Amino acid sequence: MPADNHSLLAGVADTPGVAKPDPIVKGSNISRQFGGLKAVDVEHLEIQRGVITALIGPNGAGKTTLFNLLTGFDVPDTGEWSFNGTSLQKVPAYKVARRGMVRTFQLTKVLSKLTVIENMRLGATGQRGERFWSAPFRPLWSSQEDANTQRADELLARFKLDAKREDFAGSLSGGQRKLLEMARSLMVDPELIMLDEPMAGVNPALKQSLLGHVKSLRDEGRTVLFVEHDMDMVRDISDWVIVMAQGKIVAEGTPDQVMSNQAVIDAYLGAHHDTDITELDESSLEAAAEQELDEEGTHG
Amino acid sequence: MDYGTIFSSALASALGPTAIVYALAAIGLNIHFGYTGLLNFGQAGFMAVGAFGLSVSVVTYDLPFVVGVLIALLATVVLAIILGVPTLRLRADYLAIATIATAEILRLIFGAVETKDVFGGSNGLSGFAQPFIELNPYDSGLDIGIISYRRDDLWILTVGWALVALACLLIWLLMRSPWGRVLRSIREDEDAVRSLGKNVFAYKMQALVLGGVFGGLGGIVLALSQNNIKGSDFSTNVTFYAYTALLIGGAARVLGPVIGAMIFWFLMTGIGAFFSQATSGTDPLIPSDIMTDTQASLVRLVLVGLGLMLLMIYRPQGIFGDRKELAIDAR
Ligand SMILES: Nc1ncnc2c1ncn2[C@@H]1O[C@H](COP(=O)(O)OP(=O)(O)O)[C@@H](O)[C@H]1O
């Protein structure tokens, strides 16, 4: 399977902003300024359909801001971009999601005071019971609700959250929340799923299964764009990597190409040229994992 | 000290027309604040628009009573839309500021000398409830010993509590539906809801309109029970009494606002009656150099306020609230 996906991108040059054979997202001149800081300044961007693209870059590079701009959660100062060939300029966030481009958040947004299954049901689109005039009359929507619940239960089982079905989402651990958010976004049945740091704060054991889930998204025909810091993880699952630094795309390519790229090493490490990029990440990762375990200990 | 009278006046108040008015207003606030997280600090404005929508239609413009009721409800819908359009896309506090300011502006306009021809100035409008009063099917009042109601009150109680019951039924049906689930989700994190393809603005608007209509219904019941209405009936503490009722009963619970309004008026009247008895007469229980009878009428506010504080500290979810829903930290 991965071989196939790589071949979709075979022959694509490793230059920033390079055109893809079958782009699902295309954007040009996208910029967003916060005060004096140009958080995003992307000349050209294309995301290939049907593969996993990783968006990497140091903290503050503008990855989250770019996500916000593409999905309608923030408005760029300049630029135009399209999804499946139709422009997304001035399209509100909820309509972007309905068109099949769904994102998750760096700071997980589960609805703590709803149960896990209710979080999932919320994700289903086109619900008759969500219309005011039909809402009071259960027979009008109960069959659809049952179908949605069944789909939700299947996803919960796949993401190993079925044991937590009736728990409040607020009682889940950080990693389980990431899983729930990913599962919930699948209820929308997106074509493109954009994950903002899906592994952040997830303990190592869960991380492996999360990785598997991301791959399975691609294998069922979805396009994945995800932000990640952990280079091993990026190398492991992504077909293509886009590197951002200071708002710009500084490099693109297959994981191997990108990790040997001098511009990337510079962007990540600044002066410390001789440190190995993967080593650095492992130690910081271990620290993060320990911290999470500690937190879970204290939360009981 | 006549505890029997104190108790029966408190009970009569808890079941009386005022409790109905505040139950309806608090049901509206429950939709706004309890379920959707919208901060409406101008429920008095919605009530005023309901009350004046009816009375102005009937008294000033001589329209039929039923048409007046429809105009009143329509006017609350329009008010909600006017308030919602500019604020519901912004942060939560903008709605709070806009609603409290609008409610005050409306109160001043309704009570102003300049608009006396339409709204009746400081005397307000009267007599519009006649068609309603004439529908009264009861032959006499009700007297069951401990409480008694006049014939007119009995009729408004019947209609009023029926309205409250219908409102609760509707809220119960709505809040167990996917529509209610969207509202509760918006209360927690509207960006998450947006990311799942829901038009958050439209849902907030629906909630604002629905809760405003219940506020308007409260205003109509108030107008009918007094057969007179004036701008000064709708000061800001009307809104805050309604919030107090909601918090006592428990927000985001179907019966919370109803039970809360009953308890609130039981306490307000009961404590008021107690201190008024305790400070009156030739040999008052509380000597007049400690508390005079004018001061006594204010003590109930102090005590109810204190009670509310203690409630928020020891039982923040209200009487009907679910501790579990509140106990989870939203990290
Ligand atoms: N709402 C905002 N207001 C002001 N500055 C912001 C805002 N959002 C992001 N920034 C700034 O923009 C830059 C890019 O941030 P972000 O997109 O979150 O980076 P990344 O996700 O790559 O770590 C950072 O310097 C950040 O401080």
Ligand SMILES: [Mg+2]
């Ligand atoms: Mg980020």
